[in-house]
Amino acid sequence: MKAADIMTRDVLTVKPEDRIADVVALMLEKKVSGLPVVDAENHLVGVVTEGDFLRRSELDTRRERTRWLEFILGPAKAAADYVEANARRVKDVMTPDPVTVTQYTPLADIVSLFEKHKIKRVPVTANGKLVGIVSRVDLLRALSKQLSRTELASDQTIRDQITAAIAREPWAPPYIPTPDVEDGVVTLRGTIFDATVREALKVLIESVPGVREVRDELVLVEPLSGVILDQPEGQSGRN
Known part of the structure; x- marks a missing residue:
């Protein structure tokens, strides 16, 4: 602009x-x-x-x-x-x-x-x-x-745009699995070692046109000890 x-x-x-x-x-x-x-x-x-x-x-x-x-x-x-x-x-x-x-x-x-x-x-x-x-x-x-614009996009298009957006960011971990997308609802899974990166991933996904909701199922792990600091309900144990 x-x-x-x-x-x-x-x-x-x-x-x-x-x-x-x-x-x-x-x-x-x-x-x-x-x-x-x-x-x-x-x-x-x-x-x-x-x-x-x-x-x-x-x-x-x-x-x-x-x-x-x-x-x-x-x-x-x-x-x-x-x-x-x-x-x-x-x-x-x-x-x-x-x-x-x-x-x-x-x-x-x-x-x-x-x-x-x-x-x-x-x-x-x-x-x-x-x-x-x-x-x-x-x-x-x-x-x-x-921000008020509402855009419609297919789940596959949303998934492709998320993958491309993650690949462009130097801070984004390359080992995060491709998120699941269903009816515009994105489920983010995998292991993350930094809480700030975790928040940035959610912001990135929320900015993709067509995304209605982001469900965070990431497991936050302390990188040196491997201790799980945060995980979705229903999961337990060590990484």
Whole structure:
């Protein structure tokens, strides 16, 4: 999937000359934590977020630095702190030249940008103009849509897909027998030596289209001693 598949196209925006008081009221009204800033031709010039309003004189949260640190940093930094705490226009607090993506950027790359830059949204641009925005909420909507899909598949198809999926994963044990599948119910049997791998196998199987239920009949064994740590009811003894 790409940005164009999930992005919000009707984007709420603000202008650099907009009053901060109006923008804050708009963010509260629309329940958003950030907004793109565009010029008269809809070119993206910045982004303003709730984080830009944390250090404010009105809240008595302005940055306070010791005199020796102010001396080291110089008057320019002190002046920037003053602007941050007292500005009245968006242009004075917004983040210019924000991270952007195109309509063709894969979702995997967008998620990497979220993590790398610690951001919650990324504008989508074409030739410098804003055409959409992808937020974490958009990702959640896409995930919800995918999770709610109900697919039908034959038991043989499910079995083949499970086998192929297990073969692709480097952590998956190659000695696990092919699971039994009946009417979409998968029964997982065999011996496993790691509880985490056991859970990962169940998650893998649950993600295969057509699977309705996973029945875990795996035997968990301590690898060095051979002691059985967990097994299905009705079984006993050592591995």
